[in-house]
Amino acid sequence: xxxxxxxxxxxxxxxxxxxxxxxxxxxxxxxxSQEYLTAATLFTQHAAEYDALCYQAxxxxxxxxxxxxEANPEKPAVVLDLDETVLDNSPYTAWQIVNEKPYSPExxxxxxxxxxxxxxxGVTSFLxxxxxxxxxxxxxxxxxxxxxxxxxxxxxxxLGLPQLGDEHFYxxxxxxxxxxxxxxxxxxxxxxxxFIGDNLGDYDHIWDKPTVNADRKKLVEERATEMGTKYIxxxxxxxxxxxxxxxxxxxxxxxxxxxxxxxxxxxxxxxPFH
Ligand SMILES: [Mg+2]
Numbered sequence: 001x002x003x004x005x006x007x008x009x010x011x012x013x014x015x016x017x018x019x020x021x022x023x024x025x026x027x028x029x030x031x032x033s034q035e036y037l038t039a040a041t042l043f044t045q046h047a048a049e050y051d052a053l054c055y056q057a058x059x060x061x062x063x064x065x066x067x068x069x070e071a072n073p074e075k076p077a078v079v080l081d082l083d084e085t086v087l088d089n090s091p092y093t094a095w096q097i098v099n100e101k102p103y104s105p106e107x108x109x110x111x112x113x114x115x116x117x118x119x120x121x122g123v124t125s126f127l128x129x130x131x132x133x134x135x136x137x138x139x140x141x142x143x144x145x146x147x148x149x150x151x152x153x154x155x156x157x158x159l160g161l162p163q164l165g166d167e168h169f170y171x172x173x174x175x176x177x178x179x180x181x182x183x184x185x186x187x188x189x190x191x192x193x194x195f196i197g198d199n200l201g202d203y204d205h206i207w208d209k210p211t212v213n214a215d216r217k218k219l220v221e222e223r224a225t226e227m228g229t230k231y232i233x234x235x236x237x238x239x240x241x242x243x244x245x246x247x248x249x250x251x252x253x254x255x256x257x258x259x260x261x262x263x264x265x266x267x268x269x270x271x272p273f274h
Contacts, residue, residue, distance in 0.1 A: 033255035034096045036262065040237035041097060044090040051121040053235050058122030061194055061232045062129055068193040069133060077190035078130055079182060081197035082141035084236040086127075087117035087155065093238045102255060103239070112148045115155035120234060124161065131162035136190055138168055140181050140202070145171035179205045198236035213245045213265075 044050055061078075069076060083089055092111040096103060130137055143152055149171055153164050170181035178201060185192060200207030200216065203226075210216045220227065227233065246265050247253055253261065 031259075032097075032100045033259075034100055034102065036259070037093050037097050037238065041090055041093045043237055044088070045094070050235065054121035054123075056122075057196075057232050057234050058126040060228055061126050061196055064229060064232070065130060065133070065135065065193055069135070073191040073193065075136065075188075075190045076134070077136040077138055077185060077192050078194045078196065079138045079140050079185060079192050079202075080123075080127075080195075081199065081202040082139050082143060082152065084120070084198040084238065085196055085202070085234050086120060086123050086139070086161070088120055089117055090238060091117075109144075109147060112143060113151045115151045115158065117155055119159050119161070124159065127161050127163075135193070136168075137163040138170060138185050138190070140170045140178050140185075142172040142176050142178075145169075145173045176201075177205050177208065178202065194232060195230060196232040196234070198234040199240050200231075200233075201241055203231040208241055211245060211248050213242055216242065216245060 065078065080086055089111065092108065095101070095107070095111070101107065127137060141152075143149075149166070149169060152169070152171075156164055170178075170184060182192070182195075195203045197203060200220070206219060207216055210219070247258055247261050
């Protein structure tokens, strides 16, 4: 057959084979379940802009801390979360993508035991500054107190971070709500100058409660003056309460249902494009 004739005929044949509804071609795609994390993980691991944001957060934290110390508070302290605040766990997310496995407590526990997380940009200098200024550091994290403390301390020791005695760690025992653990620090007479985290629940439990992100945003707007003054926020595109709220905290959703919930939550242009 003449090639000039064959190509258009082949095109018409393939076009006719596409499944069609009344007015449009239907494309059926199968996407690996963890594929949605790829851009977020690449941003965390490769974007210099991500590092710049983290340095910016810790630079601001240093300025605020030095300024707060001018008032000579008794027993000054800072409270930090650990994951995506002090420690970069993006290799675990990369593992999820490559192996098509959703997060699970079992695989996460194995990652923690490896104790090979790298520090978030800027955190080492900030913690050393706080330490040199006589400020007590408390790590309030939802890593597991019993299973994860030793591996976490080893990881942080290898990174040369300060104040790693048991008394500086308030990990999770019963609840993810950090309110009681923050209170335990103040009950010891410490005056907390700054809270640092990637999740607003690291600052106040009120952000853990709303089931829609619009309400979480409204709370930030209401307390905007505390952002960058009392609470220093680190970016985390990988996961967080923000993502749980997209699913209305429904842990029983299938990967496909989660995908539908993510798509349904997107804000699109007011007019369709063609
Ligand atoms: Mg965190």
